[in-house]
Amino acid sequence: xxxxxxxxxxxxxxxxxxxxxxxxxxxxxxxxxxxxxxxxxxxxxxxxxxxxxxxxxxxxxxxxxxxxxxxxxxxxxxxxxxxxxxxxxxxxxxxxxxxxxxxxxxxxxxxxxxxxxxxxxxxxxxxxxxxxxxxxxxxxxxxxxxxxxxxxxxxxxxxxxxxxxxxxxxxxxxxxxxxxxxxxxxxxxxx
Numbered sequence: 034x035x036x037x038x039x040x041x042x043x044x045x046x047x048x049x050x051x052x053x054x055x056x057x058x059x060x061x062x063x064x065x066x067x068x069x070x071x072x073x074x075x076x077x078x079x080x081x082x083x084x085x086x087x088x089x090x091x092x093x094x095x096x097x098x099x100x101x102x103x104x105x106x107x108x109x110x111x112x113x114x115x116x117x118x119x120x121x122x123x124x125x126x127x128x129x130x131x132x133x134x135x136x137x138x139x140x141x142x143x144x145x146x147x148x149x150x151x152x153x154x155x156x157x158x159x160x161x162x163x164x165x166x167x168x169x170x171x172x173x174x175x176x177x178x179x180x181x182x183x184x185x186x187x188x189x190x191x192x193x194x195x196x197x198x199x200x201x202x203x204x205x206x207x208x209x210x211x212x213x214x215x216x217x218x219x220x221x222x223x224x
Contacts (some may be wrong), residue, residue: 048114056104064104068187069114070098075122082126092129096122162220169219177212 043077046054046063048070054063063196072093079089099121138145170178183189183197191209194203 049109050106052100052104052114052117053109055101056107062219064101067100067114067118071100071118072097074115075118079126080118082123084126084129088129092122092125096125101127165220166216169216170218173212173215177208177215180208181203181212181216 045066048067051060051063051067051070054060054068075096076089076093079092080086084092096118100118103121107114112120170181173181179198180194183194184191189197191202191205195205198205
């Protein structure tokens with residue numbers, strides 16, 4: 034007996050032909066064949082990209098749904114069916130990663146809460162307080178006023194003030210303490 038080569042198996046339509054049939058005629062049988070061919074491959078691809086099994090299953094469903102909806106845009110001259118389907122899968126995976134990396138908005142975030150509207154009374158009191166502070170600053174000896182300006186308005190560390198003024202660090206701290214004490218006394222006594 035001679036070995037005869039087996040007859041070639043009927044491979045059926047190619048994925049490209051199936052995709053064109055889905056795009057032109059919404060052929061459900063062609064889509065079922067595409068799904069059977071690509072779904073396990075796409076899942077395997079997504080798992081290699083780091084998707085968990087459940088998430089990969091969901092993404093496969095979304096990818097194949099997009100294949101069904103966008104099949105009419107497929108151009109066999111531009112890419113193979115596999116390239117087209119796996120590009121959709123890659124893009125869906127990127128979309129998921131972007132959603133995961135986007136932080137949730139916290140409605141209680143202080144930056145999202147509007148500043149309370151200041152009443153007229155509060156504005157008047159605030160202006161009066163600012164006026165009293167300015168007047169109190171003018172009454173300070175110049176060396177204390179300079180220390181306050183550098184430490185609190187220019188936000189300089191005490192050591193930098195000491196170096197710039199050529200005075201000991203202890204003197205800087207003493208002048209600041211004296212200036213703050215005087216300001217507290219003036220601001221406590223509104224007369």
